[in-house]
Amino acid sequence: MRRTLITLTVIFFSQTTIAQQPEQDNRPHLVMGKVVDGDTIPHVYLPDVNVLAKFHFKNKRQHARYTRLVHNVKKALPYARIASQKLLAINNHMASLKTDREREAYLKIAEKQLFKEFETPLKKLTYTQGRILIKLIDRETGDTSFDLIKEYKGGFSAFFWQSIARVFGSNLKSEYDAEGDDKTIEFIITQIDNGLL
Structure with missing residues (x-):
């Protein structure tokens, strides 16, 4: 009787342990191999892992400033990434067009669509x-906002919009400096990309 009880207890606990284990994928996986001293060793490439040092604040004021910067970067970053994607799509489509007239007509249509889609949210x-956003556009596209306007709309338009930006305290020629002035923004973007913010 005692032996039966022990056997039932062992079976019960082994069943619950088996039930708690996740199902294993029994499908074969192809893995690269590397031969070392006549022995084949599986060689698996793992994705890069970004290791970030913890950010230390000197006081509450610095922490509040950082929190505001996180909020502002979260608002501006999606628009910069969308701008990069849209710019790539526009460039790809323009490369397929044959004449300057077709390119100009396409740019007018693209500009109207962009204004319709983004004018209200950007305001x-x-x-x-x-x-x-101006700095992040440089980060995402590799060109300053001034250069992009100059390339697509001409030098006069770039000068005009630069003048307007300067009135409001901005500069369309601002470049992104990940190792200098914008180091904190780069840290925040890395955390956003890693799902930490």
Whole structure:
């Protein structure tokens, strides 16, 4: 009787342990191999892992400033990434067009679509978020906002919009400096990309 009880207890606990284990994928997986001293060793490439040092604040004021910067970057970053994607799509389509007249007509249509889609949300950005957006566009596209306007709309339009930006305290020629002035923004973007913010 005692032996039966022990056997039932062992079976019960082994069943619950088996039930708690996740199902294993029994499908074969192809893995690269590397031969070392006549022995084949599986060689698996793992994705890169970004290791970030913890951010230390000197006081509450610095922490509050950082929190505001996180909020502003979260507002501006999606627009910069959308701008990069749209710019790539526009460039790809323009490369397929044969004449300058077709390119100009396409640019007018693309400009109207962009204004229709983004004019209202971009007006809701604060001045600080707008300045951050200008820098993030440089980060995402590799060109300053001034250079992009000059390339697509001409030098006069770039000068005009630069003048307007300067009136509001911004600069379309602002470049993104991940190792210098914008180091904190780069830290925040890395955390956002890693799902930590």
